[in-house]
């Protein structure tokens with residue numbers, strides 16, 4: 001895939017189908033995206049998402065169906081309404097600075113008394129399409145999540161590659177909605193491995209861009225928080241000696257990711273006073 005005039009061009013060298021929406025807000029800040037934000041639709045069909053993005057005051061640049069079919073709804077140099085209240089690094093309100101990709105997926109599921117998995121609308125999701133995992137913002141609480149389909153992932157990866165190359169977006173600026181709106185949002189959730197996604201989109205190992213390592217130096221540990229202040233309860237306490245990647249050092253509160261083996265990074269803010277170079 002590639003990008004031509006802020007439109008996505010498929011592997012067949014044709015522009016992907018475009019369905020316009022009035023739910024968009026003019027040009028992006030600086031005329032180009034700086035971030036790429038991944039979402040799930042919390043729905044069952046691409047058509048349902050497209051209808052919502054035409055009818056309700058929400059939208060995204062791309063919708064990726066289960067079979068990998070992509071529909072573009074907003075040009076990549078224009079604002080789509082996908083992120084809402086959000087922040088990443090020193091930027092607030094990511095709609096003005098990002099491309100949003102919505103992947104058709106129910107997301108978090110619940111279980112009936114009889115043991116079936118159902119979506120928030122009550123639609124039954126077969127057991128074979130459910131993965132059990134805990135969300136990185138709520139460690140220890142296990143839920144069922146709908147799996148993402150292989151063709152859907154391939155298409156999302158190909159589109160993301162084209163976008164990051166065209167607009168020179170950096171690995172740590174490819175994020176989940178749950179990274180930039182961690183109080184409100186849980187998509188794309190644990191069924192979408194954002195670290196593996198970054199690695200394959202950029203074609204290198206995660207370590208290649210995660211070389212700024214610090215260690216927690218505090219006998220009582222260091223609280224990891226969802227926002228760069230004390231407004232909310234900590235996500236977790238990082239024990240003395242924990243290694244973190246430092247993603248951004250805008251001031252006294254640093255955006256960091258805990259270094260875990262074979263699991264999702266847990267991102268959040270720490271007070272830098274108790275971090276020392278590893």
Ligand SMILES: [Zn+2]
Nearest residue numbers: 039040177187
């Ligand atoms: Zn979202």
